[in-house]
Amino acid sequence: MQRRDFLKAATAGSLAAAGGLAMPRLARAADNKVLRFVPQANLANLDPIWTTQYVVRNGSLLIWDTLYGVNDQLDPQPQMVEGHDASPDLKTWTFKLREGLKFHDGTPVLARDVVASINRWMVRDATMGLVIKKQLDALEAVDDRTFRFRLNKPYPKMLFALGKSSTPVLFIMPERIAQTDPYKQISEYVGSGPMRFKKDEWVPGSAAAFENFADYVPRAEPASWLAGGKRITFDRIEWHILPDPGTASAALQNGEVDWWETPLPDLVPLLKQSPGLVLDIADPLGNIGSFRMNHLYPPFNDVRARRAVQIALSQADYMHAVVGDDETLWKSLPGFFTPGTPLYTEAGGEPLQGKRDYAAAKELLAAAGYKGEPIVLLVATDVAITKAQGDVTADLLKQIGMNVQYTALDWGTVGQRRTKKDPPAQGGWNIFHTWHAGADCVNPAPYIALDASGPTAWFGWPQSDMVQQQIAAWFAAPDPVAAKAAIDKLNKAAMDDVVYIPTGFFKAYQAWRENLTGVVKAPFPVFWDVKKV
Amino acid sequence: MFAYAVRRVLATIPVMLVVALFVFSLLYIAPGDPAAIIAGDQATPADVERIRESLGLDRPYLVRFGDWLWQIVHGDLGTSIFTNLPVTHMIAQRIEPTLSLMVLTIVFSIVIAVPLGVLAAWKHGTWIDRVVMVVGVLGFSVPVFVFGYLLAYVFALQLNWLPVQGFTPISEGFWPFLQGLILPTVVLGLAYVALLARITRATMLDVLSQDYVRTARAKGVGQRAVLFVHALKNAAVPIVTVIGNGVALLIGGAVVTESVFAIPGLGRLTVDAILRRDYPVIQGVVLLFSVTYVLVNLAVDLLYTVFDPRIRY
Numbered sequence: 001m002q003r004r005d006f007l008k009a010a011t012a013g014s015l016a017a018a019g020g021l022a023m024p025r026l027a028r029a030a031d032n033k034v035l036r037f038v039p040q041a042n043l044a045n046l047d048p049i050w051t052t053q054y055v056v057r058n059g060s061l062l063i064w065d066t067l068y069g070v071n072d073q074l075d076p077q078p079q080m081v082e083g084h085d086a087s088p089d090l091k092t093w094t095f096k097l098r099e100g101l102k103f104h105d106g107t108p109v110l111a112r113d114v115v116a117s118i119n120r121w122m123v124r125d126a127t128m129g130l131v132i133k134k135q136l137d138a139l140e141a142v143d144d145r146t147f148r149f150r151l152n153k154p155y156p157k158m159l160f161a162l163g164k165s166s167t168p169v170l171f172i173m174p175e176r177i178a179q180t181d182p183y184k185q186i187s188e189y190v191g192s193g194p195m196r197f198k199k200d201e202w203v204p205g206s207a208a209a210f211e212n213f214a215d216y217v218p219r220a221e222p223a224s225w226l227a228g229g230k231r232i233t234f235d236r237i238e239w240h241i242l243p244d245p246g247t248a249s250a251a252l253q254n255g256e257v258d259w260w261e262t263p264l265p266d267l268v269p270l271l272k273q274s275p276g277l278v279l280d281i282a283d284p285l286g287n288i289g290s291f292r293m294n295h296l297y298p299p300f301n302d303v304r305a306r307r308a309v310q311i312a313l314s315q316a317d318y319m320h321a322v323v324g325d326d327e328t329l330w331k332s333l334p335g336f337f338t339p340g341t342p343l344y345t346e347a348g349g350e351p352l353q354g355k356r357d358y359a360a361a362k363e364l365l366a367a368a369g370y371k372g373e374p375i376v377l378l379v380a381t382d383v384a385i386t387k388a389q390g391d392v393t394a395d396l397l398k399q400i401g402m403n404v405q406y407t408a409l410d411w412g413t414v415g416q417r418r419t420k421k422d423p424p425a426q427g428g429w430n431i432f433h434t435w436h437a438g439a440d441c442v443n444p445a446p447y448i449a450l451d452a453s454g455p456t457a458w459f460g461w462p463q464s465d466m467v468q469q470q471i472a473a474w475f476a477a478p479d480p481v482a483a484k485a486a487i488d489k490l491n492k493a494a495m496d497d498v499v500y501i502p503t504g505f506f507k508a509y510q511a512w513r514e515n516l517t518g519v520v521k522a523p524f525p526v527f528w529d530v531k532k533v
Numbered sequence: 534m535f536a537y538a539v540r541r542v543l544a545t546i547p548v549m550l551v552v553a554l555f556v557f558s559l560l561y562i563a564p565g566d567p568a569a570i571i572a573g574d575q576a577t578p579a580d581v582e583r584i585r586e587s588l589g590l591d592r593p594y595l596v597r598f599g600d601w602l603w604q605i606v607h608g609d610l611g612t613s614i615f616t617n618l619p620v621t622h623m624i625a626q627r628i629e630p631t632l633s634l635m636v637l638t639i640v641f642s643i644v645i646a647v648p649l650g651v652l653a654a655w656k657h658g659t660w661i662d663r664v665v666m667v668v669g670v671l672g673f674s675v676p677v678f679v680f681g682y683l684l685a686y687v688f689a690l691q692l693n694w695l696p697v698q699g700f701t702p703i704s705e706g707f708w709p710f711l712q713g714l715i716l717p718t719v720v721l722g723l724a725y726v727a728l729l730a731r732i733t734r735a736t737m738l739d740v741l742s743q744d745y746v747r748t749a750r751a752k753g754v755g756q757r758a759v760l761f762v763h764a765l766k767n768a769a770v771p772i773v774t775v776i777g778n779g780v781a782l783l784i785g786g787a788v789v790t791e792s793v794f795a796i797p798g799l800g801r802l803t804v805d806a807i808l809r810r811d812y813p814v815i816q817g818v819v820l821l822f823s824v825t826y827v828l829v830n831l832a833v834d835l836l837y838t839v840f841d842p843r844i845r846y
Contacts, residue, residue: 042805044615044616044805045571045615045616045617047617050584051571051572051573052573052574053571053573054573124580126576126580166575168575181587183580183583183584183586183587184587186617187617203626203627204613204615204616204618204805205797205801205802205805206795206797206801207797240698240699240795241795243801243805244792244793244795246682246793247697247793247795250686250689250690250697250698251698251795253690254689254690254693254696254697256696256697256699382808410565410808412565412566412567412569412570412808412810413564413565413566415565415566415569416565417564419569419581419582434574446575448575448577456579458578459578
């Protein structure tokens with residue numbers, strides 16, 4: 001054989017081998033009993049009380065069960081409990097657990113586990129848990145299946161508290177785990193939820209796996225969000241952490257994963273054109289963009305300066321920057337509560353409506369004594385939503401004559417710096433952006449960003465007696481009419497005092513392969529009743 | 534040479550101490566707060582402060598550094614702030630993907646780049662030389678992620694030959710293991726191929742003009758023997774040096790490559806840890822990379838004696 005003949009033969013052989021590669025096409029997530037899911041972020045830890053990150057809450061929903069769960073009407077429904085009995089004065093609440101509840105280690109769920117779990121949760125839940133704790137005379141296990149709250153003041157929102165879906169959620173853990181210091185992380189992930197966590201397969205930053213818990217007894221009612229029967233059709237649910245949106249998009253198109261929780265808006269048109277994929281709104285409660293000012297220092301310690309920004313701010317500008325040109329994904333929001341929910345109101349929302357008035361804004365700033373001092377704008381440039389909002393804000397502030405100091409940081413640094421109460425020129429800040437899940441803005445209970453209690457309020461430390469009075473009025477409201485009246489006044493008070501400025505209401509897509517059925521719109525991924533066909 | 538190797542290994546200890554001090558200090562002064570990230574957006578400022586205290590992040594610099602150093606001396610790299618898992622466990626989980634990727638990349642690069650460099654030197658000034666140089670410039674200039682997306686689009690999405698992402702351990706079969714690493718290896722290797730090919734070409738050009746090569750040719754030694762026996766062996770010292778130095782290039786490139794192809798390796802662990810300010814993990818990984826780099830350079834130094842018997846330690 002001549003050398004050239006050999007090379008030709010070798011080349012032909014190589015090509016044939018390469019062709020052979022194409023023959024056995026990659027398995028397309030063929031196992032119908034395995035769901036491959038791409039979550040919104042890395043599951044770096046799994047203690048839903050220690051951290052309030054949503055991705056941890058979402059994973060925890062598989063592992064741990066809750067006493068109550070909200071349905072798609074935002075009504076708390078019994079989940080682990082059989083029922084409850086409230087005294088007429090709403091000071092004594094007695095609950096009984098369902099029969100047959102078991103933890104993943106085979107031990108029964110007992111009232112003392114519930115008591116320990118509530119005790120840990122109360123410390124960390126500032127909006128409801130701490131309120132209950134402050135008015136608690138006793139929380140006791142009456143017998144193995146019964147537990148009781150004895151309060152020194154009525155607490156009408158008890159069921160909302162026990163079934164809240166905003167973080168931290170009250171998950172029920174075994175007593176030995178729940179006795180962990182609330183500020184320290186647990187290291188055992190034993191729950192009584194429908195799936196068992198496979199700690200041995202957990203590679204933080206890459207993968208997590210859950211396997212079906214055979215002893216889980218779902219409720220008889222149909223599932224609705226966190227309420228009803230949580231029937232898992234999969235033997236196994238795998239979470240694949242794909243931080244690069246391009247990779248996640250390609251993996252979904254290639255059938256390597258089944259469901260992507262948060263596709264990047266820029267990739268949505270591409271995914272819509274891809275065969276075999278379905279796209280739909282992920283969370284009907286959406287998100288509310290936030291322009292957060294520091295109320296401790298000039299100029300924003302003067303309500304006139306805050307109002308100046310409020311009347312100049314165009315929500316359309318922000319929303320175009322955040323979600324792009326898809327007009328169906330956003331709407332203006334002249335209020336603080338989630339559109340489409342029972343308490344939504346536009347009362348007092350006029351400053352965010354109509355033509356934007358730069359001239360009036362400049363007059364208000366002058367009246368507030370602003371003389372061109374630097375405004376420290378913290379922008380987390382590694383998070384698309386905050387970066388987009390920060391860029392629009394920088395332009396807006398220049399338009400109304402403010403001297404913007406655009407401080408580009410990553411989210412980790414913004415998270416640190418926004419806690420600082422130092423003056424802006426000494427390491428503090430004037431403005432940062434974030435966004436709030438619509439599910440956390442349906443009423444004042446989980447709405448930490450609306451708290452205006454001053455030193456103990458959320459970052460920016462707004463102080464408004466009127467806002468606080470209306471929040472208290474809502475908590476004490478004896479009926480829906482009184483509750484709605486309190487919310488109307490609260491919305492107006494928060495607008496008047498400019499607790500923060502909503503930059504608009506926006507939604508996002510989720511994407512999945514068309515052989516997946518039963519995917520619902522919810523503020524969290526709902527895995528029960530999802531099937532792969 | 535054994536004594537030299539022992540001396541060099543012992544010399545890594547002060548180097549590691551300096552690295553440890555440097556890394557710890559850098560992270561101490563760097564902005565960012567793991568407590569704020571852990572607490573999440575729904576947490577109150579008081580919660581953030583309590584978490585910071587519970588993690589010991591409010592302790593003085595020297596106390597924290599002393600504790601960390603004491604742990605290291607006892608072979609303990611600490612516990613991840615976020616995952617509550619030992620750093621050694623997290624590193625152990627990630628070593629196979631990164632090691633596999635780096636070994637395959639080095640093999641791929643040497644197998645491609647050295648013959649290319651020799652060929653370019655042999656055909657110096659011809660179109661072959663120019664093509665190799667253009668490939669070299671391209672390989673070095675185009676960012677890793679651009680090649681990554683391009684190759685994934687063609688070979689995964691269009692041809693469906695290879696997976697887009699992920700890693701299969703070798704224990705689950707050699708072909709699935711290799712299948713997942715082909716694209717990352719090519720992507721990571723391109724810059725390395727470019728670098729090696731250019732160095733090989735330049736060194737070979739220099740060697741080929743030496744008297745002993747002319748003498749060999751005058752004696753009637755064949756072209757292949759001249760190139761690969763006489764010239765390449767004498768050109769090996771700078772090439773091996775570049776291969777050694779290139780490990781640092783590969784470590785940097787692995788960070789991006791592992792992100793693009795979602796490979797659960799040390800590169801991604803580093804990025805995740807930096808973004809979250811997971812100090813024990815960052816410190817552990819940087820120490821590991823430093824030790825690796827020092828040991829690779831030691832191996833390179835020892836290899837010199839193989840290629841050039843005149844070198845003695």
